Amino acid sequence: MPAGGRPTVRSRRLGGALRRYREAAKLDQQHAADHIAGSKAKISRIETGQVTARPGDVRLLLELYGVEDREVYRQLEQLARDSNKRGWWVNYPWALDPQYADYITLxxxxxxxxxxxxxxMPGLLQTDGYIQALLEAGVTAPEAEAIERATTGRRERRKAIEEGGARYxxxxxxxxxxxxxxxxxxxxDQLMHLTDVAQRRNVSLQVLPLSEWQAAHRASHFVMFSFxxxxAPEAVAFDSTTSTIFVEELEDMAKHSEIFEELRSAALTPTQTLSFLRDQLAGLPDSEKDAE
Structure with missing residues (x-):
């Protein structure tokens, strides 16, 4: 069973992928169960992420479903091995929130x-000062120690694009x-950071002009993840005031991909965005007094 007795985001991803391949092969759960000498209930629990399939069972099921792409085998078998893998974030108090832990796993x-x-500002692009300002502006301002823990955790998260090499x-x-x-x-500091990050090979940053009102209202904020x-995205996440919502259905993936491409088309190009950032930085007053 996934750690903590609840589906992990990895076990759900694995189960969802296996279900889609089974349905594409037009086989029912009993066929799958018979092939791995298991029960229909076991296949159901695997597909909903309640339990994690063993790598050997993943391989057998993919063979039954007629999957030929060896990269799919590699990815899903690795996902099975990593399902209960503990990340750096387990040592942080906010990792006790399962939804937030799932988000950081993605x-x-x-x-x-x-x-x-x-x-x-997108979370992975926020400076320490911006993060601290957001926290202090909250309904209940946290203590200095809590702010420092949150800031340190965000620095670790930024490594996903700064060191991990993920495209962003x-x-x-x-x-x-x-x-x-x-x-x-x-x-x-925030504008200087954006100017630096926007020049990374794995980063594409685009500003949507204020005049693009219609495009800006196509959707509220969201984050899409590909693995x-x-x-092609496999998960979409967005925050409400008190929780994080995850969407993993194919129709939703396709819709969010469509919206994102529309936003990119309406936005300044990455090169134009870099010039825009530099202009904004140059136009800032030298001090708070100069701004008065």
Whole structure:
């Protein structure tokens, strides 16, 4: 059973993939159960992520389903082995929230992350000062120690694109960049950081102009995750005030992919965005006093 007695995001991904391959092969759960000398209930639990299939069973099931792509075998067998793998985040208090832990697992495993943010700076692009300002502006401002823990955790998360090599594409609405931030220092540091990150080979950053109102209202914020060589997303996540919602159905994946491409088409190109950031940085007052 997945760690903690609940489906993990990895066990759900594995189960969902196996279910889709079974349905594509037009086989029922009893066929699958017979092939691995198991029960129909076991196949059901595997497909819903309640239990994790063993790598050997994954291989047998893929053979039964007529899957020929060896990369699929490699990825799903590895997913079975890693289902209960503990990440760096288990030592942080906020990892006790299963939804947040699931989100960081997706972020850590992803080979391609795409995000649309019309209100906040994307999480993986936030500076320490920006994160601290957000936390202090919350309904209940946390203590200094909690802010430091959260900031340290975010630094670890940034490694997904800074060291892990995952491809990252972000579209942000112009007010995210241009609206006044809590201090000129926070604003300047954030713009400098964006300018640096936007020049990374694995990063595509685009600003959606304020005038593109219709495109900006196609969807609220979301993050899409892909996990293999192909860019097709396998999960979408978005936050509410109190929880994180995960979407994994194929129709939803296709719709969010369509919206993201529309946003990218309406946005400034990455090269234009870099020039825009530099112009904004140059236009900032040198101090809070100069801004008055």
């Amino acid at each position: 972020e850590s495993d992803a080979t391609y992350i795409r995000t649309w943010q019309p209100l906040f 594409a972000a579209v942000v609405w112009e007010p995210v960049i241009t609206a006044p931030m809590p201090s000129m220092e926070v604003h300047r 293999g060589a192909e860019p």
